[in-house]
Amino acid sequence: MASSDRGDMGTESNRENPQQNPQKNPKESSGHRSYWRKNLQLIAILLFIWAFVSFGMGLAFADALHGILAPLPGTPLGFWFAQQGSIFTFVILIWVYAWRMNKLDDEYFADGDE
């Protein structure tokens, strides 16, 4: 059955009966708030880099960077960012996010009192 299939992951029960564990809410919410703030900070930093390499280096500054041949001897820098560098950066950004957040999850939620 669908519901039992998904229920063992703890999502449904948490969501449908949030009022069943109200005594935990005050203690949790300050921890949750700081967890969420750190998440938002990390997202802001990574999205800044995301926009900088694609819209910045790859498009807006591409003409200005056309004379610079880097990182390969035959690639104008803006062109390289637009067709190669930005994609490499995207991959790194997602892995950094996954690594940082999975660590943050452990810090906040690993002790099993959630």
Added chain:
Amino acid sequence: MEIQQWTAILVGASFLLYIVIALRSRANSTGEFYVAGGHVPPLANGMATAADWMSAASFISMAGLISFSGFDGSVYLMGWTGGYVLLALLLAPYLRKFGKFTVPDFIGERYYSQTARVVAVVCAIFVSFTYVAGQMRGVGLVFSRFLEVDITSGVLIGMGIVFLYAVLGGMKGITYTQVAQYCVLIFAFMVPAIFISIYVADWAIPQIGFGMDTPGQGSTLLHRLNGLHEELGFSSYTQGSGNTLNLIAITFALMAGTAGLPHVIIRFYTVPRVRDARTSAGWALLFIAILYTTAPAVAVFARTNLIDTVYTEGQFQSHESMPAWFKTWEGTGLIRHEDLNGDGLIQYVGAAAVDEAGNPILNELTIDRDIMVLANPEIAGLPNWVIGLVAAGGLAAALSTAAGLLLVVSTSFSHDLLRKWLKPDLSDRQELLAARIAAGVGVCFAGYLGINPPGFVGEVVAFAFGLAAASFFPAIFMGIFMKRMNREGAIAGMVVGLLFTASYIIYFRFMHPELDSAENWWWGISPKGIGSIGMCFNFIVAAIVRSFTADPPQEVQELVEQIRIPESP
């Protein structure tokens, strides 16, 4: 062996593999049919997502598109990969925590509204069907060129395979076939790319080869290509021609559209935990990036080889001297030479071409850009089995995407429309049957579109991204990051975003195609990029409407709190 035999063997072997997987992974519950029971390991989900996402367009058309548009083609490379950053950081982990099965599920519950759910279902079905038509078209193209079967039989064979694993196995069958299809398609894309890179640039890694010296030419490959472009009156390969704002708008619309496409989002419901959603997004983009960073290199090699074939050592070549591949593709009508000046030579030139006396030269050669990847191995003189491999890879790309999309269509009907709206008393078994029937009908409809393609597939795909960017992406984003965003705000935002984007595209693409040029566009933004403006309107309208309507109910605010934190380990 001949090309055709190799193709038959390789395509046949890959199909056999998909059938075996389909028979081994049958779905027994709606949970298995919709989200593979939520037990897919992140690495496998990454591969499946990559195959799901990389369609016939990515495999067959993209390198050709970049080959013919140079720098301007970058918008597709960045747009279709950058969207995964948005997906991984802003949507996937929270939607996984929310659980459930579909995107309309989230929209409907988060905005406590059946109307919002139905709007989302209609968009999801429209976007998915638009896309499926293109995939079936790709299947037909590969079959007709390489196996000399007519397009109709080609599409029917493809439909049969998809039917088998999508209807029997649902998401469970699709996931594991997609893993196999990823392996086939990436191998098929990389082998010729590596061969050509060695042949043209003496480097085995295409990503390095295309930026290095051309052996024996004394200049770098791109420098030489720019030189050829200048001689023949094409615009520079490495510099943009359009206005930067328009390129940014298109890139952003493609990114947000990618992040909002239901068949991609739904893949992140299949992993066990929130942290798995994050890592599987990392795997997915890594696997996608292998193809997406190779494509621009292939584009440069193909462009150079093509020009060298018709324009050797500063001379246009005669039609008789053209190699065999040129004539094969002429037979399909995808390469056309019209000898306008009757000199027997092929003048292949751009708009700015002039002869010694300063008179303009007319271009006599038309090449369908979709053939570049398929013809590339022949152009570079690679062995026949490589050509067969490319055919198998193109089919893997088309079939995997078609199956993922059909699943969205089938879930939208059985789960969102029937179970959650029209017939709430449906049992799990009945719902599963409904899902199978919907998938079966979807396959047949997609096959019909593949055999009788509407003339506007290309336009409609731009539509799909624009609509996803202007509707799903903002609605889901606000649902997670703005706790007090309410039903009224979200629906008003979606409606305004959709109406604005749709009417802009319909006006310029269907009603007045003659006005579709930069001087008539608003703010110089083309219909392809208008989704990003539609998205901004969505955000603004939603924020304004929210500010004078009631806050969402307490339990919805608690739902938002809950999806923001991961589950207990």
